[in-house]
Every structure is written in structure tokens, then in C-alpha cells.
Amino acid sequence: MNLVSHTGIVFVREMRPGLRNPLGLVFQMAEPLVFLVLFGPLLAVMPSVGDGSTWQWFVPGIVVMLSLFGASGAGYLMLTEASAGTLERLLATPLRRTAILAGRTGKEVATLLVQALLIVLATLPVGFDPHPLGALVGLLLLAVFGVGLGSLSISLALAMRDQPSTFYGIQQGLLFPLLLLSGVLLPMDFAPDWLHTASRFNPLTYLVEAERALFAGDLAHPSVLWAALTAVAVAVVGLAVGARTMRRASC
């Protein structure tokens, strides 16, 4: 059997609990939802943060935040299954090593896309007005980024399986600085110079800018190219590191 069918087997395994309990999908998006509901309205009454409605500016960022939280947390489950002995059971089967990673990453991306769609749909009534083609390209970009970040998170979990606290430390330690530096919550235009410069070194910044342009229908915006390059680079590195880590997890 080949890599594709093995990936399918792992993907189906990972997807089943979520499909049986779809409500869990909503609970998993707790952080982005909290920001959307408790922070978004506050932003709406602030002086304008760009052209058009606040939601037009804020929702694309929240969608990026969603993928950041979701994909970077992919390793949690891997860690749980590694310490319980479940990973070992899967590693002892003939499943292709890379399929065990790819199937899991696939589930993260699928979950992420469904959640992003939910957020888009939920904000339509309050005035979010996404450009259909732009939104599609935006989601695709997120998916590519999610593949990379998800793989990296799973690899990190696998490498740190004997010391779970290191995994949590690294994941949490990177998550919030990257998030705040990307201009998801407030525009970086108003930031002091040093902060603004720092944000230019954050790959996530380009992704956030590109998502805003795409959802607004500006497919030719320069940030889109940068974001695409960033997402592809993260995906290539993530998959390469992931495949290597998985292969080293057994003989």
C-alpha cells in the first residue's frame, strides 16, 4: 500500500472523534472566538483602522489567529498519545511513518478550514463582506501555512516526548509574541519604530496583511506574493522536518 492510502487511514482515524462530536470543533476555537466577541466590538468603536468597516479589517486577522492556535497546538494530541502508548501502537504497524504525520496534519488543516468558514459565516450578518475568490485564495494560503506549522508542532512534540513541559514552553513562548507582533489585534502602523521593525521580521505579519487584502478582493496586493512564499516555505520546512522526525521515531 502506498503513502496516500496510509495517509487516508490516519486522516480518517483523526477525523472521526470530531465528526462524531461536531460541537467540539467550536470549543477548540475558544481563543479566536473570545477575541472576536469581546475584543471586536471594542475595535468597532475605535477610530478607524483602515478603509471600510472594522470587521473587514479584523476578521481576516482572526482567521490567521485561528490557524496559528490550531496548527501550533497539533502537537498536544501527539504528546498525549505518545505518553499513553497509543503512538507506539501505531508505530508498530506497517503504516508508513510519514503517513502518521501527514494524516494528522491533514486533520488539523481540515479542522482549520471548517473553523475559518464558520467565523466568516458568523460575521456576515454584522457587516463582514468577503470577496468570494479572494476568500478562497485566502483559505488556501491558510491551509498551506497550516500544513507547515502543524507538521512543525507535531515534530516538536515527537522530539520532546520525554519532556512534555519543554514542548508547552516552546509553543506558548512563541505563540503570543508572534501573534502580537503580527498586527492581528491592532494595526502596526501606529507602533513605535522598533516594534514596527520587529513586526517586519515576523512571517506572520505578511500572512495577516495578505489575508486582509485577499478578503477585500485585492488579489494583486504585493503582500499576497510574500505571504504565499512564506506559507510555502513554512510548509516545505515543516514537512521535511516532520518526515525526518517521524522516520527517526522507529527503525
Next chain:
Amino acid sequence: MIHARQLARTFQVKGERVEAVRGIDLDVEPGELVAFLGPNGAGKSTSLRMLTTLLPPTSGTALVAGHDVTHEGARVRQRIGYIGQGSGSGEYMLPRDELMTQCRAYGLSRTEAVRRTGELMAMLDLESLATRPAGTLSGGQRRRLDIALGMVHRPALLFLDEPSTGLDPQNRAHLWEHILRLRRESGTTLFLTTHYLDEADAMAERVIIVDRGAIVADDTAENLKAQLAGDLITLTLADTDHAGTAAAIASRMPSVSEATVDGTTVRVRATWGVAVLPEYLRALDTSAAPALTAEVRTPTLDDVFLALTGRRLRDGDAPEE
């Protein structure tokens, strides 16, 4: 089935070298039921992980089901089953789903997988639990699911790491029924680890005792007990003088290996104690030091372990060095 030569594994823990397995040699033929017996930390799981391709050996080689574990991992995995020390099923997964996944992972078609899943759930009394998340099952139920997961492809060689640890006696007995039935019906070669003495004694045809990463004995339980420990004869006598005489007489008998006095009690180690005792009692009568009580106890594997290592296995963990 298994041929290991000088298989060794060391771990680096905070700059210190832990020699978990120190060069073991092992040959297991098809159809055998072998128990790897040793205290916690003896290196049982590490050995099993190397034999099942989950952990690369630091040195040495192992052929398992005809293939090299280090270089032909995929081929080995295709031919063996492994039931680890932890729980194989995911916390949020349903037993039926996990069995389906496992069947598919071993290459069964969808229809075959459905049939095999049903068969195994019936065989291991899992039918009423098929749709409860595995995390909500009791220890015994979850272990039965593990066993089912390890058997989906009817492997010719099955490894079980402490299959019965944490189960109450009734569940242990049930588990063994399942394991032995598998063996009867499919002729599976079984290689399991345990730190339960009585289990190794009662169930395994061959017991390999491991201590501090090395094999210290390898034989049938009967032979190990007969050769390494011997029966224990315990006598009480009227006074300490008589006890001294009795010990002296015992140590002159050919099949006696050891005789010790403790107050008015004499303990004698002898091969085939039931045959030695009548002769011994007659000798005591003629020497005017008659025994008041006499008892013969056949040795346990714990006595064997004590004879081999100077420690008791039931004391728990292997001492750190």
C-alpha cells in the same frame, strides 16, 4: 522466530549513561510461549521495543520473523504484533473505530476490516463497549481492547509487554484465557514480559529471567526451580542441640546443598525434597534427634531469582547502580 545477538541499548539521561540492555542473546523458535521475567527497570520493555523496531539498538543485531530489525523495520512490522505496556487505544476514540483503523493499517480491505472487527469484538467481549470512548473504559476492558488491536492481522509472532499488570485476579485469568486461545487456534508464537512470578510460573513454557539488562537464566520453570533453588525442607526439633545434630546429618546427605540452623528450626535445601525427607527423618530417629514437625516446600521463581541475584524479585525495583 527471534534470533538476537549481543543486543544492547544505552540511554543518555542528563549526561549519565543508563545501560538498559547489556548485550542479550536470544533464540525463540516458532510456537514457543516465552516469558521475560524481571523486576521493574530490568530492561524488559527496552528489549521488546528493540525487537519490535520501535527503538534502534545501540549495538548488536536481531532477526525477528526472518528480518533484521534495524534495516528491514517495515518487513518486521508486517509480520509481528505488538501490545505495549501503555494503552494502545486513543482516549477519545471508540473501540470499534480503533479496531477498524488497525485492520486497515495492516492492509485488510474495508469489508475484511468490518468482518474482523466484529469477530474480535465478539471474541474479547467488547461488543457492548463498541461505541464508548476508550478513555471511559475500565482497566480490564481497555486491556482487552489492546489485545484485540494486537491480533487483528493474526500475527505469527506476538509481543506483549506486561499484558496483565494492574488487572485484578479475575481479569488476569480472563486475559490469559484469550491469550491461550489465540495460541491454540492460530499457533502464534508468544513473547511476553511480566513481573508477576506466579504468572510466569503457571503460564510460560520457558522463562527468561532478566536482571539489570542481562539474561541471568533461561529454561523451563521446573528446571530453573529444580536446578537453581531446590526444595526447602523445614524441620523443628525439641532443642537447639537436636537442631545442630539434624543440620550436621543433613549436610552429609548427597542431594542436600545447604543446611542452616535457626534456634530449634533447621532449613535444608535439597533437590527432590519429597524423596529426601523420609530418608532424612529415619536418619534423625537413629541419631536420637527426632523431628517434631516437618515440611517440604517446592521453590518458587522468587527463590530462583534470589539464588541467582541475591535479591528478592518481589521487593520491587532493581537497585540503581
